[in-house]
Amino acid sequence: MQRAKTKTKTRVFSGVQPTGNLHLGNYLGAITKFVALQAEHDCLYCVVDLHAITVFQDPDELAKNTREVTAAFIASGIDPGRHIVFNQSQVSGHAELAWIFNCVARIGWLNRMTQFKEKAGKDRENASAGLYVYPNLMAADILLYHATHVPVGEDQKQHLELARDIAQKFNNDFAKTIAREGYEGGFFPLPEPLITGPATRVMNLRDGTRKMSKSDESDMTRINLTDDADAIAKKIRKAKTDPEPLPSEAKGLETRPEADNLVGIFAGLAETSKEAVLRDFGGSPFSKFKEALAELAAAKLNPIGEEMRRLMADPVEIDRILDDGARRAHAIADPILAKTKDIVGFIRS
Template identity: 75%
Template sequence: MTGFHQRVFSGVQPTGNLHLGNYLGAIKRFVELQNHYECIYCVVDLHAITVWQEPKDLSRATREVTAAFIAAGIDPRAHIVFNQSQVAEHAELAWVFNCVARMGWLNRMTQFKEKAGKHKENASVGLFAYPNLMAADVLAYKATHVPVGEDQKQHLELARDIAQKFNMDYAERIAELGHGEQFFPLTEPLIAGPAKRVMSLRDGQKKMSKSDPSDYSRINLMDDADTISLKIRKAKTDPEPLPGEVAGLEGRPEAANLVGIYAGLADTDEQAVLAEFAGPFSRFKQALADLSVEKLSPITAEMRRLTAEPDQIDAILADGAERARAIARPILDDVKDVVGFVRSTVDERALFGNVS
């Protein structure tokens, strides 16, 4: 990644109740990365509308995700937190990438096939082109690293393909304008640690999801302590005790899931959990309930405080968007020069005044 500033970009969709899977799989990781990188964290509301969203629900969910970021420990002053739709550079660059990416690449995206199902002819064009917008999210900031889970690896590989094709297609122009051999970095994945894929509490072979009809399948970040404890106690297990070795979890998806959740919350690994709790499930479940309440209750309380003050959240998002634009605008201007677009070099604020 020589020549590129070390920068992380990632985002979370505002599409309903945040749950433990969102926290362990993404938000907790975001907090940790602040100590090592310049971080840009986005509430990706443009991605959200690839499927229908009730407008009032979308606004509420956007603020709720922002509150979760802050409550979990993301510092919006040291880093950048904003919502995607406030920074037009994402959509502008996505159009350029629509013209770089190939249809065959997008046809191979498994997530589109899963989401569209048998009704792909009725799916939105936005859902099909979603990975190109994701590539634009990352490359609008020339981000060098993206924390990814298993379900996003393919999209990051596509972003790398788009960056490489752009670099190759415009290589002569890029060099002529003094941008070196590569305009865009080939963004690297940051693979998460334990509990990177949190499964349903009712079915260890299904991912924890806000769309599951059973609320007992997930722990919502807004659940109170009693509800968290109850859901852990009712979580599906099997008749066998916990083994002493990780190999003993093979073929036991529910047990493996609960051990992974404990490891993720405790910042340890599965083997350490089994070394402590091998034996009857009852003792382990009580410890997992206590740990879950200990880790999540302060986040829940702060989320509730912040969501009760939407003006404070909106101010954080507006400030983050302004700082994000300050990075993305010069990069997009350079893209336009590389592609050959004619663009104004006049400061419009000087012509028309800084109209707000």
């Protein structure tokens, strides 16, 4: 277990909240990256149900949505045999380490978290305490496994920076004990961000300045993973654009958020760059481009939606996958949590 004495393969941790209506933003911004990372890293992919309850969740819907995210992982190409897929609440170490980190993190750090301000809004006094300390739990998710890398979107970079601050402060606070235990350079690693691909942030189809969200009232603002080809085509056809044809260079997208979003979506689905897309479609009217985008999106997403529906019809199998993943996650997390308790000074049997 001692990192000073053992060289391990890079380990990736990431999670998705089970809040229903998985959409294209989840797929391009996270899940496709998860699939690609399997080739070069040891990966843990978590359905973060503890994070989900920072706002009230209907219990039946929470269980259903947890299985839906698991189905989306597998349907998109994540291999639960080679890598670990599990739901957060089955590994109690997440909550235990989060409490230790609540006592390491500083109030001032949490007060700077922009996502809490955005989610709590003007009704901050009625937000849950869990929503406020959410970043500490996120740090625990990552550091419980000594993860070395975390795939994050731009909006999550601040949380990863906080996780690094918490790890560094813990290492500093308990430096003497950590050194006595034989760990050189600290007990917790400082995880690095992985931000890859042309569509890490997918925007609303009707407003290119806002992120695509499952909480938007209008279903026309997003493409759901379970949408059929007709629904996808309709939403893309009605997506907001501007009257100018597509530019020939990416620089021409800088002041055109809706065009930039659609080109980024095409690039993400085609696994290419915005520049390559514009070489093919620069100067074209949006009608031609949207037709090609609708065909590409349907070709990519329809098989995933069909496989998700097949998996969701067998919840026993999904639960078996989650149970197996939790068992394997425990095997990594439990020794790290036990050593953390030793370092802090907790007596344990």
